[in-house]
Amino acid sequence: MADTLVSSQISELIAAGKPMLEFDNVSIGFEGNQVLVGVTFSVAHGETRILLGPAGGGKSVLMKLANGLIEPDTGEIRVFGRSLKEMTQRELFEMRAHIGMVFQESALFDSLNVEDNVAYRLHEEHVDPVEVHERVVEVLQFVELEKAIDKFPAELSGGMRRRVSIARAIISRPDLILYDSPMGGLDPITSNTIIELVVKQRDVSHTTCLLITHRLQDAFTLATHRYNLQKLCMESIPDGGIATETRFLVLNEGKVVFDGTTLELTHTEDPWLRRYIE
Amino acid sequence: MRFISPEAYAKTLVAVVQDYSLLCGRAVANIFSHPRYIADTFTQMDSIGVGSLPIVVLTGFFTGCVLALQAAVSLKTFGAVNMTGELVTLSMVKELGPVLTGLMVSGRNASGMASELGSMKVTEQIDAMRALGTDPIRKLVTPRLVATVFMLFFLTIISDACGIAGGAFVSVTMLKLNGGNFFHTGYLSLVHGDIVEGLVKPLFSGFIIATIGCYYGLKTTGGTRGVGRSTTQAVVASSVLIILVDFLVTQLMIGIFGR
Numbered sequence: 001m002a003d004t005l006v007s008s009q010i011s012e013l014i015a016a017g018k019p020m021l022e023f024d025n026v027s028i029g030f031e032g033n034q035v036l037v038g039v040t041f042s043v044a045h046g047e048t049r050i051l052l053g054p055a056g057g058g059k060s061v062l063m064k065l066a067n068g069l070i071e072p073d074t075g076e077i078r079v080f081g082r083s084l085k086e087m088t089q090r091e092l093f094e095m096r097a098h099i100g101m102v103f104q105e106s107a108l109f110d111s112l113n114v115e116d117n118v119a120y121r122l123h124e125e126h127v128d129p130v131e132v133h134e135r136v137v138e139v140l141q142f143v144e145l146e147k148a149i150d151k152f153p154a155e156l157s158g159g160m161r162r163r164v165s166i167a168r169a170i171i172s173r174p175d176l177i178l179y180d181s182p183m184g185g186l187d188p189i190t191s192n193t194i195i196e197l198v199v200k201q202r203d204v205s206h207t208t209c210l211l212i213t214h215r216l217q218d219a220f221t222l223a224t225h226r227y228n229l230q231k232l233c234m235e236s237i238p239d240g241g242i243a244t245e246t247r248f249l250v251l252n253e254g255k256v257v258f259d260g261t262t263l264e265l266t267h268t269e270d271p272w273l274r275r276y277i278e
Numbered sequence: 279m280r281f282i283s284p285e286a287y288a289k290t291l292v293a294v295v296q297d298y299s300l301l302c303g304r305a306v307a308n309i310f311s312h313p314r315y316i317a318d319t320f321t322q323m324d325s326i327g328v329g330s331l332p333i334v335v336l337t338g339f340f341t342g343c344v345l346a347l348q349a350a351v352s353l354k355t356f357g358a359v360n361m362t363g364e365l366v367t368l369s370m371v372k373e374l375g376p377v378l379t380g381l382m383v384s385g386r387n388a389s390g391m392a393s394e395l396g397s398m399k400v401t402e403q404i405d406a407m408r409a410l411g412t413d414p415i416r417k418l419v420t421p422r423l424v425a426t427v428f429m430l431f432f433l434t435i436i437s438d439a440c441g442i443a444g445g446a447f448v449s450v451t452m453l454k455l456n457g458g459n460f461f462h463t464g465y466l467s468l469v470h471g472d473i474v475e476g477l478v479k480p481l482f483s484g485f486i487i488a489t490i491g492c493y494y495g496l497k498t499t500g501g502t503r504g505v506g507r508s509t510t511q512a513v514v515a516s517s518v519l520i521i522l523v524d525f526l527v528t529q530l531m532i533g534i535f536g537r
Contacts, residue, residue, distance in 0.1 A: 064405070067408075067409050069405055069408055069409065089413065093408075093411045093412065093413055094411065096408065096409055096410065096411040097410070097411030099409070101406070101409040101410075103402050103405070103406055103409075104402075105401065105402060107401060107402035107403055107405065107406035108403075108406075109398075109403055109406070109407075110401070110403070120410055120412075121410050121411065124313075124410070124411065124412055168410075
């Protein structure tokens with residue numbers, strides 16, 4: 001990624017131990033319906049924050065807010081230490097170049113093939129074509145899709161599209177990745193492949209990420225597994241261990257009902273949360 | 279059917295005008311700053327300009343043919359059938375060439391832009407583009423705007439030429455008029471102001487086609503049904519605006535050149 005003002009801000013932020021993403025009393029509504037009400041939380045550097053909650057609870061809206069794609073009605077969102085409110089359009093686009101986003105329905109550019117989709121960000125940065133191709137192949141190998149490099153999105157299955165979307169999000173080595181339901185609507189095997197990719201990205205690159213999922217099973221797999229670099233596969237953390245950098249945020253009816261670690265979530269006394277996780 | 283209050287309707291209308299004005303302002307401002315998507319602009323020039331050539335040539339030619347036929351009937355009454363060339367040339371250059379070309383290109387390209395951008399909007403591709411750090415107005419709207427304004431200018435010239443050729447064809451083959459006389463009277467009838475009027479109009483029409491097509495595309499909501507609705511709205515709005523602006527520009531030109 002090109003060195004920009006944002007890069008130096010991120011380095012300072014990491015050095016100071018400040019959060020990469022902060023929501024401060026954020027509320028938003030559409031056509032009279034409140035979608036998020038007073039949401040406050042923060043995501044530290046290297047943390048994987050899993051966003052749980054029933055469908056229609058405002059999780060995808062929160063994700064778009066985090067990337068500045070929509071603006072909150074009230075409250076403040078700080079990304080890489082800077083308030084989105086204070087940023088100009090140009091600064092917002094610069095900031096987004098440091099964030100990878102995986103959309104719920106992949107949102108691949110249907111007129112571009114896999115290579116051009118994945119290389120989109122690099123083309124925008126005018127990276128040398130030879131280097132672009134090498135990096136595309138490398139990242140497609142990471143998501144195990146190097147054979148599909150010349151295919152168009154219409155020729156891919158749902159799981160393959162999601163993997164291309166992940167490849168597109170990580171190719172520019174972002175400092176923050178936003179996964180909007182990357183396992184949604186996929187069969188368990190494909191879903192597991194996506195989880196493995198997320199765990200691999202977390203444990204290999206230590207990238208900060210915010211991930212939405214509807215399935216508790218997937219969320220707990222993320223919290224209890226790690227990527228083994230020797231065996232090149234995902235495995236359970238021995239002795240019932242838990243990935244400490246993985247934390248949970250649970251939303252219900254637009255409000256934060258839980259913000260804490262995996263252990264805190266599993267030992268919660270809140271009746272609604274107990275019903276939800278059981 | 280649900281009725282809305284006049285107040286709510288007025289507010290919606292003002293919001294639409296505001297959004298459209300902001301889009302136009304940003305699309306134009308992007309021309310003067312980096313990054314510029316030159317390759318996308320050339321692709322759009324090919325798609326909008328070269329792609330529209332057949333319909334513009336055919337429309338221009340047959341309009342000229344019809345104009346010559348109709349003019350001859352009226353002029354015969356006054357014994358002035360020899361002035362057919364003058365009438366066809368003036369009509370094509372000042373009015374029919376620019377307006378018909380604008381309307382044909384609007385039907386083909388405003389709809390194309392609205393449906394393409396609308397499909398991208400409903401499949402979150404526009405959001406993905408923004409999420410990848412690219413300004414969709416800079417990447418999608420500005421190249422279309424530049425390409426449409428530039429190409430419509432030349433398409434209008436081609437249309438004018440084809441219309442005059444069509445008029446000459448009918449005059450010579452069906453009305454048995456002298457071809458040389460047709461072109462000569464046509465040439466003599468044109469003054470500087472007529473040419474300027476005919477060439478200023480496509481600049482406005484091109485701007486309207488691109489900005490209206492992109493505006494409705496980027497505002498699309500409601501899935502594939504919404505794409506269809508945006509496409510229709512884009513063609514209707516751009517066609518009406520082209521004719522409205524044509525009237526205003528004609529008034530202005532009459533004020534400036536006195537004819």
